Amino acid sequence: MHIVFFSTSDVFKAEEILNEKNxxxxxxPTPVQDKAYCGVCVETQDEQAKTLMGDMEFEVLK
Amino acid sequence: MIYxxxxxxxxxxxxxxxxxxxxxxxxxxxxxxxxxxxxxxxASRMLYKSRxxxxxxxxxxxxxxxxxxxxxxxxxxxxxxxxxKKGDHVIISCYEHNAVLRPLHDLKQKGIIEYSVISRSDxxxxxxxxxxxxxxxNTRMLALTLASNLTGRIVYKEEWMRYFHSKGxxxxxxxxxxxxxxxxxxxxxxxxxxAFTGHKDLYGVPGIGGLCCxxxxxxxxxxxxxxxxxxxxxxxxxxxxxxxxAGTLNMPAxxxxxxxxxxxxxxxxxxxxxxxxxMTYLLKGLSEIDGLRAYDVDEKRVSTCCFTLDDLSSDKIIxxxxxxxxxxxxxxxxxILAHEAIGTVETGAVRISLNxxxxxxxxxxxxxxxxxx
Numbered sequence: 001m002h003i004v005f006f007s008t009s010d011v012f013k014a015e016e017i018l019n020e021k022n023x024x025x026x027x028x029p030t031p032v033q034d035k036a037y038c039g040v041c042v043e044t045q046d047e048q049a050k051t052l053m054g055d056m057e058f059e060v061l062k
Numbered sequence: 063m064i065y066x067x068x069x070x071x072x073x074x075x076x077x078x079x080x081x082x083x084x085x086x087x088x089x090x091x092x093x094x095x096x097x098x099x100x101x102x103x104x105a106s107r108m109l110y111k112s113r114x115x116x117x118x119x120x121x122x123x124x125x126x127x128x129x130x131x132x133x134x135x136x137x138x139x140x141x142x143x144x145x146x147k148k149g150d151h152v153i154i155s156c157y158e159h160n161a162v163l164r165p166l167h168d169l170k171q172k173g174i175i176e177y178s179v180i181s182r183s184d185x186x187x188x189x190x191x192x193x194x195x196x197x198x199x200n201t202r203m204l205a206l207t208l209a210s211n212l213t214g215r216i217v218y219k220e221e222w223m224r225y226f227h228s229k230g231x232x233x234x235x236x237x238x239x240x241x242x243x244x245x246x247x248x249x250x251x252x253x254x255x256x257a258f259t260g261h262k263d264l265y266g267v268p269g270i271g272g273l274c275c276x277x278x279x280x281x282x283x284x285x286x287x288x289x290x291x292x293x294x295x296x297x298x299x300x301x302x303x304x305x306x307x308a309g310t311l312n313m314p315a316x317x318x319x320x321x322x323x324x325x326x327x328x329x330x331x332x333x334x335x336x337x338x339x340x341m342t343y344l345l346k347g348l349s350e351i352d353g354l355r356a357y358d359v360d361e362k363r364v365s366t367c368c369f370t371l372d373d374l375s376s377d378k379i380i381x382x383x384x385x386x387x388x389x390x391x392x393x394x395x396x397x398i399l400a401h402e403a404i405g406t407v408e409t410g411a412v413r414i415s416l417n418x419x420x421x422x423x424x425x426x427x428x429x430x431x432x433x434x435x
Contacts, residue, residue, distance in 0.1 A: 012107050038304075
């Protein structure tokens, strides 16, 4: 799945959070589905990831 | 050459800063927040790491809430123009740099705000008394410099910040002087916004500064343009921080700033101990020179001071020092309020601003030159 954010800064905050939790993830180009989101997003297969995003605004694309 | 103008810019940067600048230019060299290829992603990651290094250094509860600008002047203009509304009142100190005074005075001339200046004699007031004397029903902000760029006096008071913050007044610090010399926790001290510049005490290079936003108070961007996100929108997106950073960021300088802050964090004791020792030595030496008057000598300070001589104007002193290989600054120092406060508008003053890499031998050379004038 892809976790997409409005802010590029949030992408790397998410990456930092997931790295600290040893959740495997990768920053990749955002799938072209919704132009509202920034150009990169977090790709991960771990469903737990989306529960760790705190107060960041995000969307999950599957 | 002896360099005593560190309050303008620190001339000698740590090797780590120069290496970081060099690394970014040679090995990365692309802009963050633009391309989504691997190198562009790495640039964006480096930008995020730099933001959080700044935010942690200033004790923010969310260290990524930092907007990068080209310097503290731009950061101050961003906040004042983006936040203040018609009818607002702002309190500042008599030691504010023109970077704070001018944007406020411009807003005043346009009939948007009014401001009051805390006098020199009131700087020792407790928070309650200060509030009672200066705050009005429409007071929106207390804006203070961390330290005077003229005399080196520390103006910022945590007690004031906490109290005004508790009264619902936005608190702001201009940390251009003293950011690398004092420890501040925005979160603990009730500081809502803080402007910083990279090229002075933080040992970065010119062209980078920013605004730390502990408060979630909304404000408008200063400039419109490309943000790397929401390209379909005809105006900047209302997204933090990108909506406030239109245009390509100075990423080499941002990466170098991160190295500068990390250098300070690992050498803080050495820097502070050395600068206190040098400043104490300098002030003692100045006090022994006939016809010399130094200002704010008994105040808590950073490693900057200023003086006047009875028999020589500041411009002539600067020329004399320059002829002996000493770089110092005379004139008004972009601080007209401060010169009014200490009574040196007509004469100007000579500012000596030290760095921990200065030496007592350099100070002796200065003192000898002044004695033999």
